[in-house]
Amino acid sequence: MQFLEQLTTYLRQTENPVARGQTIGPSRVEPAWARNQLLHALEKLESKESEPRNPIEAPFGFGPHSRLAWLHDKWLKRDAVVRFSQQLERLLTESFARGFSAQQTEALIGVAIERQVGLSSELQSKVRTLELDRLAKVASSRVFNDAYRHLELDVPAYAEQIRAVRVTENTTSLTQIGQVYLELKGFEAVRWLTLIETIQSQGVRDPWRLSPKAAEGLLELSDVELFFELDDPYFHFDWRxxxxxxEFGLLTVDTLEPNRIIIHVGPSGHKLLNEITKNIETPLSVLANSLVADISSLSIEWMEGSNRTLTTSSVRTSTAAEATARQARMVAHEVRNTLVPVKTALNAMYRELLVGAPSEVLARRRDRIDRGMDATFRFIEQLVDLSNLAATPVQPFEPLTAIRDVLTSLEQETGYGFNASLSPSLPPVSGHRARMVMALTNILRNATQATLKGAAVIQVHAETVDAAKAIRITVEDNGPGVPEHMRRAIFDEGVSLRPGGSGLGLALVREVFEKEMKGLVACDASPLGGARFIVRIPVTGAEPL
Incomplete structure (x- = not known):
């Protein structure tokens, strides 16, 4: 999981400019320094300045000079000593060298290189020498393991390739893809990265992104012994x-001998790769697709506008990802509103069953539970209908029947009664009927939550105004009302006057009636003593308000 830790550190430091003085991603080890350290170690070995610590692994029968040639070739081929030093540096910073300066870390790496070629150099502490040997063994296995040779996972490059950061000439900034990753933990973070990779993959040999075809191949070939040649075009995986x-913990690669491996996909790998190959849609995959689409669109805008200034309005336009997030928050808000009364009634019923007769307790609590469950299933049915709205054009509909549907549904759900005065000749309005029903339901549900059952007075009026160019819907109650200084703010997302409220219901009201239906919504004081909500919607064919 070292790679994930490095990625998290890099993204957090990209997000937080204050932390950028720390080491981010790239190693501080200079390639030229590492090569020189190796040459100095080999010169020491040659001049017998130190006795060899152990016999060196070299082909049978090699003499001292042949051994030097073998070590020289082994450690400089494909810059193995550079990659070893960089791997070891990262391991040291996660062990006893955390917080060490570059010079202190280089001194440790220098000792490790000398011990790797067979010299008896040691640290002052035998315990730390043992730990250095352990870390060097890990770094060496990563460099010389046939399955991973000439590999180096470049964290900043990976973050840029999957668009977790946006790199311009002078700055590196965190994108929403990177922000979401930082919010997730454990397996969900791995799932997010893998989804982002597959959405943007450019084929099975893409070194930065897993492709769906490669995911399918990994499932088919798990635990099968594979023979291959390096750069074999028929080998459908990139080593990186x-x-x-x-590193994600999804699989292991066991090297049996050069050009012969076994890939073992673990349980979490099977789960995630199956999701990818079967294209299983989850809330996380919907968000991933939306964010990638948004970033791609923005990149195109920047390229097309390279010789002009990108307008603020084009950047602030509501995006697919924002819509997805709003939809998710709205779903959570609605489901919670319908299930909280059910949970309350069930908790009360469980307590009462300890002391009361089951039939009496059930009779007392069942109605509220049934109403809440019915409301939940009605909302789910609405949600299924709403899922088709993105492909459905705005259409005229009769507002009178929509208002009556809301009143009937809420009366069944809450047990509240409403005093309704509805004009029988309301002209058609244009929009998505289901969205209007949901928004008006939120206003009326707020009125029931602000009043006491049995003493509540909730009035609903609907009439034509402005020479029949608009309709006006008024909802007022005898609750505590809304303080004057909050009457505009309550329509902002996250603002709620009710303890435990999410502040999403009235934000949806404004979005539907103002953004979608081109009308207006406002709140003021009611003569009844509580709040009054006023909605004005242009009729079909009229100018927006």
Missing amino acids: TLYRLS
């Missing part, structure tokens, strides 16, 4: 992707 997935 295999290495990265192993």
Whole structure:
């Protein structure tokens, strides 16, 4: 999981400019320094300045000079010593060298290189020498393991490739893809990265992104012994992707001998790769697709506008990802509103069953439970209908029947009665009927929550205004009302006057009636003593308000 830790550190430091003085992603080890350290170690070995610590692994029968040539070739081929030093530096910073300066860390790496070629150099502490040997063994296995040779997982490059950061000439900034990753933990964070990779993949040999075809191949070939040649065009995996997935904890790659491996996909890997190959839609995958689409669109806008200034309005336009997030919050808000009364009634019933007769307790509590469950299932049915709205054009509909449907539904759900005065000749309005029903339901539900059952007075009026160019819907109650200084703010997302409220219901009201139906919504004081909500909607064919 070292790669994930490095990625998290890099993104957090990109997000927080104050932390950018720390080491971010790239190693501080200079390639030229690492190569020189190796040459100095080999010169020491050659001049016998130190006795060899152990016999060096070299082909049978090699003499001292042949051994030097073998070590020289082994450690400089494909810059193995550079990659070893960079791997070891990262391991040291996670062990006893955390907070060490670059010079202190380089001194440790220098000792490790000398011990790797067979010299007897040691640290002052035998315990730390043992720990250095352990870390060096891990770094060496990563460098010389046939399955992972000539690999190096470049964290900043990976973050840019999957669009977790946006890199311009002078700045690196965190994108929403990176922000979501930082909010997630454990397996969900891995799922997010893998989804983002597959959505943007450019094929099975893409070194930065897992492709759906490669995911399918991994499932088919798990625990099968594979023979391959490096750069074999028929080998359907990129080594960096295999290495990265192993760092994600999804699989392991066991090297039996050069050009012979076994890939083992673990339980979490099977679960995630199945989701990818079967294209299973989840809330996280919907958000991932939306964010990638948004960032792609914005990138195109920037390219097209490279010789002009990108307008503020184009950047602030409501995006698919924002719509997805709003929809998710709205669903959570509605489901909670319908299930909280059910939970309250059930908790009360459980307590009462300890002391009362079951039939009496059930008779007392069942009605509220049934109403809440019915309301939940009605909302789910509405949600299924709403899922088709994105492809459904705005259409005229009769507002009178929509208002009556809201009143009937809420009377059944809450047991409250409403005093309704509805004009029988309301002209058609244009929009999505189901969305209007949901928004008006939120206003009326707020009125029931602000009043006492049995003493509540909730009035609903609907009439034509402005020479029949608009309709006006008024909802007022005898509750505590809304303080004057809050009457505009309550329509902002996250603002609620009710303890435990989410502040999403009235935000949806404004979105539907003002943004979608081109009308107006306002709140003031009611003569009844509580709040009055006024909605004005232009009739079909009229100018927006």
